[in-house]
Amino acid sequence: MVKARFKIGTIIILLAVCLIRWIVFGVELNKTAKSKWHTLMSATYFSRGDEERGVLMLEEALKGRFVYPEAYLKYGIFLLNKEQPYSALPYLEKAYLFLPWKIAIYKALADAYSMIGLGEKALDYGRIYVNSNPTFENRLWFAMIMVKARMFEDAFFLVKDLKQEQPENPLVLTIYGIILLNMGKEEDAIFWWDKALSLTKDKENLKRALKSIIPSLSDNVKVKVMELLNK
């Protein structure tokens, strides 16, 4: 009788342990559910152009111990868009821990590392992103990551392919020119920039981008680029 009671008691204790576990799960989920609401609401506000409220919602979502993991990603991307890569990185890395299958994280991490000058890491993440989704736009983006990481030779081959696909894309031609410049082919670079300027509808932006690289140019190339920009 005692033995039977002991056995039944053991089972009952184990049942209680299971029940407690699920209750704790439920409580944690309930708290995560609030974080999730704030994350989705932030997306709503951002899409309606209300950045202030969007950020407030994200900050609410990030409070406490039970954070909906997407909040880390969204906040990290928000900070990146504000050109604050150092602030963004901890959030993006946390997002990566929780959601390693979410491909957007790799792009964000690549951008963040690229902005802070860690080219190798940027390339590692960027490669995963672009291989998972090798659209024209993504490959072009990866080419820019490679250029920022000073991998000009690898970038050259990629951009050459992109140029074949869209020979009159001004952004492609601009990057091509930057690569050629860094490979010592200054005249060729100017040629392609000239073509890009003639094709682009957004001349001001392109001119601004080219102006930003003038300090790194040699004197005679500087003169030629200035002439180009003053056309």
Next chain:
Amino acid sequence: MVKKKSLYALSFYFAVALLFFFPIFFMERTFVPADVLDQDFLYPPREKKLLSLQRWDSIMYAYPTDALFNREIKRGRIPLWNPYVFSGYPVFASGQNGFLNPFNIVLNFIFTPWKAKDIFLFIHLILSGIFTFLFLMEIGLSFYPALFGGLVWSYSGLNAGFFSQGSTISVAPYLPLLLLSYEKGIKGKSLMWTGVGALSASMLFLGRHLNVSVFAFVGFILYALYRISIEVTGGNLNLKRAVLPFILITLLGVGISAVQLLPTLELSKLAELQRPPESFPMTSVQGFIEFLSITFFHPFFLGGEPAYEGAWVRIYQVNGFAGIITILLAFFLPFASHRRKWEGSFYLAVSLLFILASSLTPITTLFEWIPSFRRLNPFKLLYPADFFMTMAGAIGFESLIEEDRTLRKLLGLVAGTTFVLIVGGITLIYEAPFLSYRIKSLTNPGIFSVILSLFVAGILFLEESKKIKGPGILALSIFEIVPFAFIINMPVKTSLLKMDNNYMNELKRIAGYERVAGIEPNLSSLLQLYSPEGYESLIPDNYFIALKGKPPEDILLREPKKRMIRLEDISYEMAKLLGVRYIIGTDRVYKIPDDKLEELNYSVKGVKIYKVKGVLPRAFVISSWKKVKSWEDAISLLKNGYNPEDGVLLEEDIGECRGGGGTAEIVEYDLHRVVIRTTSYGCGILVFSDTWYPGWKVYVNGREERVLRAYGFLRSVLLKDGENFVEFQFKPKSIFYGLILSFLSLIISFSMVFGGLYGKGKI
């Protein structure tokens, strides 16, 4: 005695399901994840917390389609076409909606769409339990192991995980029923049970997820092959009793489902670019190891953290949680001395085979004989894997309560426990970085699984009394697996389904037959607004290319957005041709330039409604045309700036057509019938900007004419001079032929059932 036990089992499954559905029946709740109707902005989440872990397909796909079905079934018809998405879509042919499931039909006729869905889920939850119980009793298991099997199958990962979508649970009862019918057919009244088996097979295919249904049926085929081999090795030279029922069940089951399968095959052929049959990337060794680690060493395999919404949906697709106890029991089988050992080991082996095949390894190629296999999602092979693991667990349970305390039994339990310990230990280490705040908690599966498996193994080895072992293990299983389903599927208030919204009501009033873009895909079905957008697993290639410009690059379509058409995909030229008169915009990037938009004064809270300038009417008459070689050429011309008003692009030669254009007015617009009154000044071509699809017929003044495919993807017809009444009707031949086959197969199946009941028992 069996009947009494079956009644007890039925009561048990009913009671557990009722507990699960208590909020649904008594607290005005629903499993439709209505706490977020719209991922973006039109209907932002209203409650202060989002309990639903299911979003995406449940709310973006299943609910709008259910709402459409509910409206139409109350009018006495099954919707074959949905005009509200993709500029018109063959919704019946998608095969994902269970439109022919008898429960679905009756419930939607009586109730609201969410109530019908909830009751449907309730019924199927109970049925999946009881049918599994009956099958396990039939193969000789005792009461508690059979009850365990039914419980685990009903509430296991791949059923509970897709619960609010209703896809897998709609198939769940019919796989065990199919096996039961076959088993009974071999042993006794083969005529009747073959008929029942055929009906079960058809219910499998008429569920809400054809991919899962096909793989579940493959499970049946493997089981049948196993039983046939048993007959052969048992020295039974009369194979008729095992082979003939199998053949008849297969043929008749497919026959009855022909009315659904034929249209789906037709759509599948017209949508090959999205899931091309040639490519099937095999994973690398590294990828395979990663997959195994996600499958076996992920917390979810041991019932871990379900809070990562996107993660667990994916994990459910990958893992199919069947419970730690089930795993322990199943892995004991190779050590069992019980007479059921080999059968149980067969189930375990089949489960492992399906798991390995689901991960895109060379083993996956063993399943290529399945029609269109390379176009299906191989991860769904985990569905039959889950089922067979459950069966193995049930037989392991039977073995363990029957066996005496022996060294072999101890070794078996130690082996199973060690496996769980290793998996749990690796999980503990693997999860430590991102579950650090719960590392010492019972919610950490690495800890909990170890505690549970040690105790369960202890009870199974040390306890002698079956009266304690049986109910004790069953009770532990209930507490292990059922709450999982509770947590994954949180019901929400039905009041959240209300979609009152001032500016949307106003837009509906002004839009009429005009198209609207910028609504979340498929929400237009709920709002009954005509939209070029949508989200489906198969979209006709010509429409897809016309809007997206190219086939999707990710062959396995992991990213749902690749199966969507959204506002961001629609160029001005397409908007013009498709008659997209209004768009709802926010700060999203879209292709229609600002100078083509006129903001209306309904804008509110950052949501703007624009009228698109220069858009063609939904139906227009034009008197010039150009011949193109193919739909691809037509779409290519449009992409390169061809003005549709310069002439209709047609793939057939219609001869000379001289005229001065004309007018067109939509007089009636119904799902399967559109009537347009036209006036043509000379010869004219009426272009109607709904998608072309086989099955649409056209009648001009009552006389049938040819539907011409205009611009590669729209409908048109040649008109003569003067006033004409044009009627488009949807009468697909695939459904007609399917109906004939289905009807004949049904007659034969029912004849077999009643013939077997009242007359000759055997085939």
